[in-house]
Amino acid sequence: MKLFESIVREGPLTVIPEPENVRVPLSCHRPEIKCGQRIARGIHIGGGHYVPISGTVTEVHPTYVCIRADETSQPTPKELNRLSGEALQTALNEMGANIPLGSVQTLIVNGVEPDPGVTAFSHMLNEFSQIIQLGISTAQSLLAPSRTVLALENGAPQTIEGCESVFIESGYPNGLDPLVAKAVTGKENPDDAVVLSVGQLFEIGIIMDAGLPCDKTVVTCNDTDFVVTVGTSVGEVLKAANQTVNDGDAVVLGGLMRGQAAHSLLQGVSKDTYGLFIVPKGQYPPVEDSPCIGCGECISVCPARIDPATISGYAEFRMYEKCRMHGIDACMECGMCGFFCISRRPLLQYIRLAKQHLTQADVCDPIDKGEG
Amino acid sequence: MKPLIPTLTVSPPPFAHCGKTVKKRMRAILLAMLPAAALAVYHFGMDALRVMTLATATAVIAEFISDIVMGRTSQVDDMHAFTVGLGFAFLLPASAPWWLVVFGSTTSIVLGKMMFGGLGGSPLCAPLVGWAVCSLSWASHMDIDAAMLTSELNYPLSQLKHFGAQSIAGFSLNDLLVGRQLGGLGAIQTGALFIGGIFLTMRKHIKVAIPVGMLAGVLITAGIFHAADPQKYAPAMFHLLTGSIIFGAFFLATDSSSSPMRKIPALLYGLLAGVLVIIIRVYGVYPDGVPYAILLANLTSPLLDRIKPKPFGRN
Ligand code: SF4
Numbered sequence: 001m002k003l004f005e006s007i008v009r010e011g012p013l014t015v016i017p018e019p020e021n022v023r024v025p026l027s028c029h030r031p032e033i034k035c036g037q038r039i040a041r042g043i044h045i046g047g048g049h050y051v052p053i054s055g056t057v058t059e060v061h062p063t064y065v066c067i068r069a070d071e072t073s074q075p076t077p078k079e080l081n082r083l084s085g086e087a088l089q090t091a092l093n094e095m096g097a098n099i100p101l102g103s104v105q106t107l108i109v110n111g112v113e114p115d116p117g118v119t120a121f122s123h124m125l126n127e128f129s130q131i132i133q134l135g136i137s138t139a140q141s142l143l144a145p146s147r148t149v150l151a152l153e154n155g156a157p158q159t160i161e162g163c164e165s166v167f168i169e170s171g172y173p174n175g176l177d178p179l180v181a182k183a184v185t186g187k188e189n190p191d192d193a194v195v196l197s198v199g200q201l202f203e204i205g206i207i208m209d210a211g212l213p214c215d216k217t218v219v220t221c222n223d224t225d226f227v228v229t230v231g232t233s234v235g236e237v238l239k240a241a242n243q244t245v246n247d248g249d250a251v252v253l254g255g256l257m258r259g260q261a262a263h264s265l266l267q268g269v270s271k272d273t274y275g276l277f278i279v280p281k282g283q284y285p286p287v288e289d290s291p292c293i294g295c296g297e298c299i300s301v302c303p304a305r306i307d308p309a310t311i312s313g314y315a316e317f318r319m320y321e322k323c324r325m326h327g328i329d330a331c332m333e334c335g336m337c338g339f340f341c342i343s344r345r346p347l348l349q350y351i352r353l354a355k356q357h358l359t360q361a362d363v364c365d366p367i368d369k370g371e372g
Numbered sequence: 373m374k375p376l377i378p379t380l381t382v383s384p385p386p387f388a389h390c391g392k393t394v395k396k397r398m399r400a401i402l403l404a405m406l407p408a409a410a411l412a413v414y415h416f417g418m419d420a421l422r423v424m425t426l427a428t429a430t431a432v433i434a435e436f437i438s439d440i441v442m443g444r445t446s447q448v449d450d451m452h453a454f455t456v457g458l459g460f461a462f463l464l465p466a467s468a469p470w471w472l473v474v475f476g477s478t479t480s481i482v483l484g485k486m487m488f489g490g491l492g493g494s495p496l497c498a499p500l501v502g503w504a505v506c507s508l509s510w511a512s513h514m515d516i517d518a519a520m521l522t523s524e525l526n527y528p529l530s531q532l533k534h535f536g537a538q539s540i541a542g543f544s545l546n547d548l549l550v551g552r553q554l555g556g557l558g559a560i561q562t563g564a565l566f567i568g569g570i571f572l573t574m575r576k577h578i579k580v581a582i583p584v585g586m587l588a589g590v591l592i593t594a595g596i597f598h599a600a601d602p603q604k605y606a607p608a609m610f611h612l613l614t615g616s617i618i619f620g621a622f623f624l625a626t627d628s629s630s631s632p633m634r635k636i637p638a639l640l641y642g643l644l645a646g647v648l649v650i651i652i653r654v655y656g657v658y659p660d661g662v663p664y665a666i667l668l669a670n671l672t673s674p675l676l677d678r679i680k681p682k683p684f685g686r687n
């Protein structure tokens with residue numbers, strides 16, 4: 001995989017028809033719904049997950065809910081056009097939009113692809129410009145920015161009316177939200193700027209348009225961009241993209257640098273999935289529990305300017321407070337350190353582990369703070 | 373329960389990798405040392421081959437035995453032991469007796485690497501540990517002049533040390549480049565090592581700041597001495613091409629675990645090593661100051677690594 005490749009994909013998006021059965025991913029909690037219940041599109045299942053198609057619940061599990069499509073229940077769209085200000089914001093956030101509160105100086109529309117090899121965002125800008133425009137004007141009305149900026153990869157042709165274009169140096173990880181915010185405002189983690197990705201604005205646009213939570217996402221798979229209904233199984237998308245999976249391969253939702261591995265081909269696509277990749281078994285050297293050899297590769301590529309080698313070492317020995325001293329909070333989880341580690345250490349895994357322990361330690365203080 | 377078909381591999385991100393591994397890096401380093409090894413055989417014949425084979429074989433076996441003693445899975449197949457052995461051989465006179473080679477190579481691995489927990493743990497450059505122990509214990513066997521009495525080649529650095537700057541007029545820079553001089557059997561193949569070093573730099577296997585800093589340190593310090601008194605002190609280029617400066621700058625100082633990890637510290641570390649080499653050569657008892665200069669610089673690298681930028685968003 002190349003980190004610095006710019007790919008252009010044009011032409012209409014391929015729409016995968018709404019499936020008969022969907023499997024909505026949940027974040028490990030038991031929802032308040034039961035098997036056999038009829039349920040309409042847009043109902044909140046819990047944890048920011050919504051029913052993407054009306055139908056009957058066929059299976060309930062802490063990590064997913066299966067629904068079979070039928071026409072018996074009708075969704076009830078909300079009249080969002082009449083709302084404004086805080087009421088609109090609350091309504092949107094209740095449908096999963098996640099718009100921050102308050103007004104800001106700069107609204108940044110992040111149109112840079114979120115992961116190498118993904119073209120979903122620029123394709124959305126081309127093909128769904130109206131919906132994204134609607135999303136932007138909604139965000140503008142809520143955040144009242146004095147400046148709206150469209151951040152694009154160097155040389156990208158897209159424009160949006162009313163947005164000033166700023167070009168970001170091509171190559172991963174320059175398109176990450178904090179780095180884009182820095183490129184646009186010149187400040188690191190500015191408090192007066194909000195970054196919304198094209199994917200998020202697409203979601204807001206759909207909510208405003210339909211009055212219902214977003215049920216679609218654009219997914220890059222095998223050099224094609226698909227419009228996919230949330231909850232469509234990974235296997236169906238792969239089939240549409242003519243991809244075959246073998247034993248031992250990894251199927252990745254999202255991108256190769258920041259994505260999440262699917263545990264089975266039945267797993268459903270979530271609303272933030274922008275890519276689907278297969279990593280054939282044996283393509284990359286296996287991750288090992290090997291010691292750091294101190295080569296410094298990870299440090300030189302880390303956009304957060306922290307030292308993943310030292311931090312992962314402390315995490316291995318459960319010295320989590322030391323990780324904090326070395327600036328683990330600045331980590332953007334970009335995956336660069338793990339990509340370049342010649343020892344093949346699972347650096348991001350160690351970092352996430354330490355972060356989780358630190359959050360836990362913060363919540364329920366005197367318990368485990370590690371030995372640091 | 374029926375297994376899921378197909379069974380997928382699940383792991384945290386990133387799912388891709390740049391492809392560079394420790395083994396590949398070691399292979400590249402060995403490849404970069406190959407021309408120098410070949411020239412060493414050309415100049416010193418079977419003697420050089422004997423020392424190199426013995427040193428590498430001993431290093432590999434010593435690491436394997438250490439792994440058994442320490443009760444851990446051996447990673448000897450990453451070829452690091454092989455590079456340590458060859459690096460140690462490069463510093464020896466071609467006439468070194470077999471027991472010295474075996475002892476030094478074992479010491480390099482055991483004291484310089486395995487004692488600290490294996491690859492990545494050592495604060496010192498492994499081959500130099502073996503070299504230092506041997507040169508303190510058997511100074512006459514490690515002494516290039518004494519060891520190579522029969523050779524018609526000369527050791528330029530001891531000429532300089534004992535007979536002053538006039539005595540080195542006989543060495544042309546070309547001779548020095550192709551290794552027509554005495555010294556560590558591989559370390560003096562300066563031209564070949566330079567090419568190997570450039571190869572490693574271009575393949576990004578070593579931090580370029582270290583050789584740049586070290587060579588700059590040598591050139592500047594030697595230049596200052598030479599400018600102050602050209603009669604007494606040798607020119608900077610002479611220093612650069614004699615002894616093990618090129619070998620040290622590209623192959624020893626760049627050892628990953630004993631050198632600083634960030635750019636600016638790496639540059640300072642290189643500079644320090646370079647300056648120390650010339651100071652030892654001018655004022656010290658050792659004709660070639662490289663091994664001790666690098667060992668001393670090694671000791672400063674944890675300190676230098678404290679020079680670091682603030683994390684993102686903390687300004
Ligand atoms: S994932 Fe690694 S490289 Fe990326 S910000 Fe975190 S520590 Fe740095």
Ligand code: SF4
Nearest residue numbers: 292293295296298341
């Ligand atoms: S890239 Fe891996 S081996 Fe190199 S310093 Fe970082 S953690 Fe250590």
